[in-house]
Amino acid sequence: MDLFDVTIIGGGPAGLYSAFYSGLRNMKTKIIDVQPILGGKVNTYPEKVLWDVGGLPPMQAQQFVQNLINQANTFLPTICLNTKVEQIEKHGDIFVISTNSGEVHYSKTIIVAVGGGILNPIKLEIDCAKKYEKTNLHYTISGLERFRNKKVLVSGGGNGAIDWAVELLLVANEVVVIYRKDQLTAHESQVEKLKEHGVQIMLNAEIQDLISNEDKTAIEEVVVSQNGDTYQLQVDDVLISHGYNREVSLTFADDIKPLLKNDYYLVSQGQCKTSVPGIFGAGDIISYDDKVGLIVGTFQDAVLAVNNAKLYIDPQADQYAMVSSHNEKFNEKNRELLKEIFYKA
Ligand SMILES: Cc1cc2nc3c(=O)[nH]c(=O)nc-3n(C[C@H](O)[C@H](O)[C@H](O)COP(=O)(O)OP(=O)(O)OC[C@H]3O[C@@H](n4cnc5c(N)ncnc54)[C@H](O)[C@@H]3O)c2cc1C
Known part of the structure; x- marks a missing residue:
């Protein structure tokens, strides 16, 4: 022994x-x-x-x-x-x-x-979501470079999501944040940074559906519902940060x-x-x-x-x-x- x-x-x-x-x-x-x-x-x-x-x-x-x-x-x-x-x-x-x-x-x-x-990250509960994990649906970021000049939709409003949104500002062309609650819950100073950069923040908003590209391998648009309305946002990548x-x-x-x-x-x-x-x-x-x-x-x-x-x-x-x-x-x-x-x- x-x-x-x-x-x-x-x-x-x-x-x-x-x-x-x-x-x-x-x-x-x-x-x-x-x-x-x-x-x-x-x-x-x-x-x-x-x-x-x-x-x-x-x-x-x-x-x-x-x-x-x-x-x-x-x-x-x-x-x-x-x-x-x-x-x-x-x-x-x-x-x-x-x-x-x-x-x-x-x-x-x-x-x-x-x-x-x-x-284990909390996954997006949408039927087709899993298959996009191989391409442009992410639950974490292991390298920022991948997002250079991209339009990234970040779903989540806690510290994890907002910290990532702030980091993405360094490389991404555009960052959009959507959150299901009426207020972001992350540190104020980080939220301030998003606002200073004019990041679009959609509150009371959730992902309803993912629309794929022609060959059905990647997400091309995200359907977002907000206060009873729906919007289709064109994206290059989607980052889900809904906790663990x-x-x-x-x-x-x-x-x-x-x-x-x-x-x-x-x-x-x-x-x-x-x-x-x-x-x-x-x-x-x-x-x-x-x-x-x-x-x-x-x-x-x-x-x-x-x-x-x-x-x-x-x-x-x-x-x-x-x-x-x-x-x-x-x-x-x-x-x-x-x-x-x-x-x-
Ligand atoms: C997004 C994010 C950002 C953060 N930023 C900061 C920051 O800027 N500054 C700061 O000070 N803190 C930060 N934190 C907090 C910090 O990461 C944690 O406080 C710290 O990692 C806790 O360390 P730990 O060793 O207690 O646990 P962990 O880092 O969680 O490590 C626990 C380890 O135990 C292993 N394990 C679990 N169960 C088992 C098992 N049954 N058998 C074998 N292995 C097991 C896991 O695999 C893991 O490797 C952040 C946290 C998050 C999520």
């Missing part, structure tokens, strides 16, 4: 930073993620520019994910991708983690960092069921401990008063979860890791880095 000190379920920002910190605390660490790549939800907005992560210049999310992965790899954790954790049990002192591949993992502690779970359905994939055996909020979120008992000793939570999955549901918040959770995992395994251990500037684990690496900086200068 290959026993790990810490197994982190989920390789988003919370999981990746937990992996780094767990290595810093000398623990044998594993990350398991259902996706083929690390990065979590941030991979759903690769080209968005992140401004609000402390100490970093504004950068595209894909670059930020790469930085996180590099940092997570500092202490060489074991990484299992394409692996969905299905059930967690406890046999004696050891957590037994079953996965969809049939492979079983063993760990002294667990950090649950599954964020919003496995996210959450697949709650992970279950706990009856004797180690943590306290949950809204049947999903782990309730923190303080310091990112769950109600089950040895199981900790970090990132969007853990709930407590004054929680910051942003990337920066995931880092604090990760530190707390890891430090408490360390104490669970070894109650005599220091409560906190030594700060990195004084931490002897970095002595050798610091020498290499400083040499590089010296030679570059």
Whole structure:
């Protein structure tokens, strides 16, 4: 049996930073993620520019994910991708983690960092919609360049939809936003940007139908209903951002069921401990008063979860890791880095 000190379920920002910190605390660490790549939800907005992560210049999310992965790899954790954790049990002192591949993992502690779970975009409920997913009907944007000089209709009014509409202004010829409610619900500053660019915003409006081109491979026009009237809008591409359905994939055996909020979120008992000793939570999955549901918040959770995992395994251990500037684990690496900086200068 290959026993790990810490197994982190989920390789988003919370999981990746937990992996780094767990290595810093000398623990044998594993990350398991259902996706083929690390990065979590941030991979759903690769080209968005992140401004609000402390100490970093504004950068595209894909670059930020790469930085996180590099940092997570500092202490060489074991990484299992394409692996969905299905059930967690406890046999004696050891957590037994079953996965969809049939492979079983063993760990002294667990950090649950599954964020919003496995996210599937809410699809457009129109009969013919599926076939256009191969051409010009999108549920996310994996590259802005594809939309250069195009007319793009964005359906949705929340942060996801409006952030994309703002990004599209950089390349698209024209952006139209339609939303079923009477007011957009995204951040005001982003909505302001759309207005400054004269973007057409249709409220109380919904997609009724999609009209294809001659060879029936792509959408050519979108039929929109608004306040009892219908309009046909010629488009090059359609982006649907109606939110996500959450697949709650992970279950706990009856004797180690943590306290949950809204049947999903782990309730923190303080310091990112769950109600089950040895199981900790970090990132969007853990709930407590004054929680910051942003990337920066995931880092604090990760530190707390890891430090408490360390104490669970070894109650005599220091409560906190030594700060990195004084931490002897970095002595050798610091020498290499400083040499590089010296030679570059
Ligand atoms: C459109 C959008 C824009 C955003 N912009 C910003 C921003 O500008 N700044 C900011 O700070 N935050 C932003 N956020 C929020 C930020 O992305 C999240 O707070 C952050 O990703 C949460 O990290 P996490 O690690 O807790 O969860 P996630 O990033 O959701 O990662 C969870 C991981 O767990 C995996 N997983 C789930 N279930 C299982 C399972 N059963 N087995 C194995 N793996 C599993 C998933 O595959 C995923 O990789 C944005 C979010 C969205 C949706």
